[in-house]
Amino acid sequence: MSIVTNKELLTRAKEGKYAVAAFNTNNLEYTQAILQAASELNAPVIVEAAKSEIDYMNGHVFVAMVRAMAKDLKIPVGIHLDHGPSYEETIRCINYGFTSVMYDGSAHSLDDNIANTKKVVEAAHACGVSVEGEIGVIGQAADSPEGPIDESKIGLADPIECERFVKETGVDIFAAAIGNAHGIYKKKPELRFDLLKDIAARTNVPLVLHGGTGIPVEDIRTAITLGVSKINFSTVMRKGGIETLTKTLNDNPGDWDYMKLLTPAREKMVAIAKEHIIMCMSDGKAWN
Ligand SMILES: [Zn+2]
Structure with a gap:
């Protein structure tokens, strides 16, 4: 179908009481897996990348790749900057052709976060790009990567x-x-649904749940009924892909065929992406 903004994707999701799954990516096979899964389930989807992932792929290459892959699909696709660390980074991504950017000023004071986010919103909206903001530091993994x-x-x-x-x-x-x-x-996450309900009532915009990996399906569904319209999944895809790749490499010592070795990992990521799209209830929700 087409490349659309997250505002369009998520306004529809909020009305339709489902969430759009947003998957981080950092290479070709990973991106193929996301779009194949969404296409086979006829689901709208968001392909997103954080600064380190964009630097790894090259922003122009990333956007061209997603646009080329999405061209013949019959699903709407958003291209999003995840956790943009600065105003400059959001502008760079708008220039690359992203349809949505996140500015993450959650480490700043509320006043500074508001001032910086406002600047991003002014620039992004002038270019028809939607903006995600954040306050309250979302917990981080003890080590990096997550x-x-x-x-x-x-x-x-x-x-x-x-x-x-x-x-x-x-x-x-x-x-x-x-x-x-x-x-x-490490243990079952304790989501504060009371807070979510209050925040949804006070803000009236589509809400995003970061750190979707490991949140039980019943909690995902409750969050959706309370106003969450985008759920981010990153760790679960990488973990499944790399575990499969490790097994394939161990089973095929001395084999140097990139395509043969990467195919099972890509298939595993398609299966994981499908499972999470279904959790979000966005399967069958693509529109024409
Ligand atoms: Zn996040």
């Missing part, structure tokens, strides 16, 4: 601050920390 989560680092957003942030910045989409975290949860 490993086991350090539960003591999970922050919570204040609903009153969320209301002020969304109103003053004009963001299209909003991510609030409600007990979720990036990486692998």
